[in-house]
Amino acid sequence: MSVTVKLEAQARSPEKNKGTGTRVARKLRQQGLIPAIIYGHKEPNLPIVLKHDDVWRIIKQQSHRVDLVVAGKTEEVLVRHVQWDHLSRDIIHLDFYRVSPEETVESIVRLEFKGTPAGVAAGGLLETPVHELKVDCRADSIPDLIAVDLSGLELGQSLYARDVPLPAGVKLHGNPDLLVAHVVAKPVKVEAAPAAPAEGQA
Known part of the structure; x- marks a missing residue:
């Protein structure tokens, strides 16, 4: 199950610092901050900023769920x-x-x-065109990864999304x-055959 990361965030005034593009990001990055927004659940959108190091903590840990504390209120969110x-x-x-933790x-x-x-082992070549799957599950039960055992795959055989074993409570989406x-x-x-000597050459 995915580990929830808890971080502090600051509310950001859209009037004071409009936009979310490269120029705004560069200005905030000079202050060690990265802009973000919280949305959903029929609540108002909430522009925020996060510390640069905290954002990279989310990325490196590949966290799905994050608890963002903004002005003392905890927002349970997904990236x-x-x-x-x-x-x-x-x-x-x-x-x-x-x-919410219990919603799918x-x-x-x-x-x-x-x-x-x-x-x-028999001389074939493994190709893995897909390295992630879309799934449906409870927000508090998102797996960090799905392990797929390929040892039984014979030459000429294929593995499809439907064949991937999923953890309990997790269903394939798509x-x-x-x-x-x-x-x-x-x-x-195929090695090319040697060229025939030109006519008249020994």
Whole structure:
């Protein structure tokens, strides 16, 4: 189950510091802060700022749930979106969605592949086009990751989303036929035949 991170945040006046783009993020980042917003549950949107180090703590721990303390009130939220600067790879803005622990929510959970497929040992090549799945579960029961044992995968076999074992209380959200992993034959290298000597050459 995902560990809940508890952090302090400050309310931000949108009139005083309008916008959520790169310029605003740069100005706040100079102060060691990153802008964010809390929304959902039919409550007013709440613009906030977080300390830079606290945001990276969320990212590094891959936390789904966060308890944000704003002016003494605790907001139970999920990380819904992280906006990055494509050039500097700095974080520009975060979106947090209000939840209650017992409600069912949609989340994206990382897959952790384990074991060497039997088909790889037989000379095949493992391909894993998907590294995360969308699932539905209670907000207080979001798994940190889903372990997937690939050791039984033979050459030519595939593993689909419907085949991934999920923890109790967690249901697949989306296409059950989504390809997660398969073992294929390695491409055969065909060596070019030596060029025929030009006419008149020995």
